[in-house]
Amino acid sequence: MANVFLGIDVGTSGTKSLAIDAKGKILASATATYPISYPKPGWSEQEPEDWWQASKATIRQLVKKAKLKAADVKGIGLSGQMHGSVFLDRKDMVLRPALLWNDQRTGEECAEIESRAGGRAELLRLVANPALTGFTAPKILWLRNHEPKVFDKVRKVLLPKDYVRFRLTGEYATEVSDASGTLLLDVAGRQWSRPLLEKLELDPDLLPTCYESEEISGSLTVQVAKEVGLAPGTPVVGGGGDQAAGAVGNGIVSRGVISATMGTSGVVFAHSDTVETDPEGRLHTFCHAVRGKWHVMGVILSAGGSLQWYRNELGDYSVSRAKRKKVDPYQILTAEAAEAPPGSEGLFFLPYLTGERTPHADPHARGAWIGLTPRHGRAHMVRSLMEGATYAMKDSLELIKGLGIPVEEIRVSGGGARSPFWRQLQADIYGQPVRTINAEEGPAYGVALLAAVGTGHFKSVPEICDRVIRTVRKSSPKKKAAAMYEKCYPEFGNLYRSLKGDFATISTLT
């Protein structure tokens, strides 16, 4: 009988699931997409039911594509977009659409949390992180402040992947890496922070049981097993928030190996053996999905998302060219970008289309091109946009180095790493070689590996990563381009500082 492990990643644009064998080989993968709604400026919501339907659909597809026998599947791991809030009533019904990680409505609640906690320093001491609009605790307070009748009915608050777990297993459970992003976890102690819950007057029973990422958190119910074609009782391990899970999938499980993921958001992620905090709270300090380990990360809200916006809103010409040539529009866009020189002849782009987390924690920040002249054309605009997104990633890399964490190897992943041009750009801007790895599936792959460990098929997460993950391609900085970027990078930071006040004013004008 074969040993197969499933990984399910409940992402923002869709759910990606895969099946691997005990050697880490991908047997099949499947995706199902769903919409996101923006009911008001700064709001961002999804329907938990969509995640559930997509998860079931992808499991069924895996069973079909890989011709899985129910008994072959030894474990399931769950990953997902972090920080989202699913509010359940006493009958386990979803009370309203979930508020997502990129929702910016909770500015006042962040201030309330800081004040109730006894100040920013005390909050950092309790939960290792400052209050940021995307995190879960401010969302719970927002519901209490703005929709009190709904809040009164809430009996459980679950994160996106943990809602899917609840539907799979009937258990209210989470794990330490995703729980870290709620702002309610004592990150150092790897348990819910009773003192903070008290200060916020939140009932601890609202929260699910918190496991280590590799621990078994429940098993498939008879009814669900029948619906998806798996065996009842199949274990479901804790899994991980998509960043920690993706880090496992990239083999970021020891000090010195860093990942830079250019997806819709951009994330720079470093493993740490101890709890390391940025005194100014610009980096997140969360539990890793590796037992007894932590991580720090910087999150750029619209990294690849900026290029996606360009493609959708300004890229008609390039999209039509792509159609004629029957290629991916991103290939045409990156080829256009390559026609402009490094530094885009003095044109800069600030990629803050949806505000920014690291390093500015500024929900009012906006996107901008600065430095336009008649010399600049389409190529400069798209190149400067990609440069801006990459400078923003470098901000996080510099903060990580500033904590004394060595950056010996950078592994790039996410949609942006599919492009050789963007990989080279990253190497030139970071001033260090970047590498890709053999497994491109990130979070879903990471949690399938966690399932293999949690069900006893491997001793530890580092052991399985060591067995199955290899670096495959390397891009090294080109001297001339890297020198140009070294000159441009400080100006990127100056531009935000000059415009910060104006962004705040602009946000009152819409």
Ligand SMILES: Nc1ncnc2c1ncn2[C@@H]1O[C@H](COP(=O)(O)OP(=O)(O)O)[C@@H](O)[C@H]1O
């Ligand atoms: N071939 C490509 N070349 C350059 N950038 C790409 C390419 N494909 C995708 N991208 C970038 O990656 C982003 C999507 O990243 P991905 O990791 O696939 O999605 P998500 O983060 O939403 O799960 C796109 O918005 C785009 O910026």
Ligand SMILES: O=C(CO)[C@@H](O)[C@H](O)COP(=O)(O)O
């Ligand atoms: O907020 C964070 C991490 O802190 C984001 O990384 C979300 O978790 C993004 O989800 P996807 O865009 O990868 O679906």
